[in-house]
Structure formats: C-alpha cells, structure tokens
Amino acid sequence: MGQVIGNYMRNHWVKFIVAFLIAFANLAIFNSAAGSWTALISYCDGAFIGGASVVFIGGLSWVNSLGGFDLASYYFGRKKTESGFEDYYQYVDRKKETRREDRFGFLPYLIVGVLYIIVAAVLLAFIPRG
Numbered sequence: 001m002g003q004v005i006g007n008y009m010r011n012h013w014v015k016f017i018v019a020f021l022i023a024f025a026n027l028a029i030f031n032s033a034a035g036s037w038t039a040l041i042s043y044c045d046g047a048f049i050g051g052a053s054v055v056f057i058g059g060l061s062w063v064n065s066l067g068g069f070d071l072a073s074y075y076f077g078r079k080k081t082e083s084g085f086e087d088y089y090q091y092v093d094r095k096k097e098t099r100r101e102d103r104f105g106f107l108p109y110l111i112v113g114v115l116y117i118i119v120a121a122v123l124l125a126f127i128p129r130g
Contacts, residue, residue, distance in 0.1 A: 019112035024050065027043070027116075028046070040127055043123055054110075055109070057109050064106075065102075077091065
C-alpha cells in the first residue's frame with residue numbers, strides 16, 4: 001500500500017505543487033483585496049476560497065476523466081490519419097485508452113483543496129465570537 005502511494009506521489013508531484021500554488025494564490029489575492037494580512041478571519045476566508053477553488057478544479061478534472069468534455073475538445077484534439085482527420089468515435093476510443101493509464105489524475109487537486117478547507121475550519125474555531 002505504501003509503495004502504491006509513493007508511486008502515485010512520484011508520478012503526480014507536479015499536480016500537487018500546482019494545486020498548492022493555485023490555492024495559495026487565491027488566499028493571497030483574497031487577503032490583498034480585503035486589505036488585511038493580520039486578521040485571522042482573512043486567513044480563514046482566504047483558505048476556504050483557495051480550497052474550494054482547487055476542489056472545483058479537481059471536480060472539473062474528474063468530469064474530464066470520465067469523458068464529459070470529449071465533444072467540446074474533439075475539434076482541437078483530433079489527429080490526422082491517412083484518410084483525413086479521425087472521426088469522433090475514433091477520438092473517443094483513443095482518449096479512453098489514454099485515460100486508463102491515469103484514472104486518478106484528479107486526486108491531487110481534491111486532496112490539496114480538502115486540506116485547505118480543513119485549515120479554514122481549524123482557523124474558524126480560533127476566531128473569537130462575540
């Protein structure tokens with residue numbers, strides 16, 4: 001089990017870094033727009049917005065891995081064959097083969113996004129009420 005997780009991390013480390021950078025950039029943009037880098041509530045809100053945006057990206061990536069955007073991406077991703085461009089059914093079959101190799105490529109976004117949302121929940125617990 002540990003070897004499977006290690007291989008997954010080794011194969012998808014770039015996606016983890018990109019997801020972290022997207023979430024952190026959202027947090028920084030929110031804090032800059034709010035004008036408050038010292039209030040705990042700004043970090044809580046920024047972490048939630050960053051986490052939610054990365055979870056949303058992960059959800060879109062999951063829909064893409066199921067073939068949800070094949071019709072929209074067919075025109076840009078089709079390959080030229082000897083008889084012309086491949087038709088839609090050939091394109092879908094080719095994409096199914098490539099998707100079998102990386103079925104869980106969306107998980108880094110979901111993991112990082114959920115971690116940011118957990119951080120936002122922990123920060124929310126430390127905000128004084130009153």
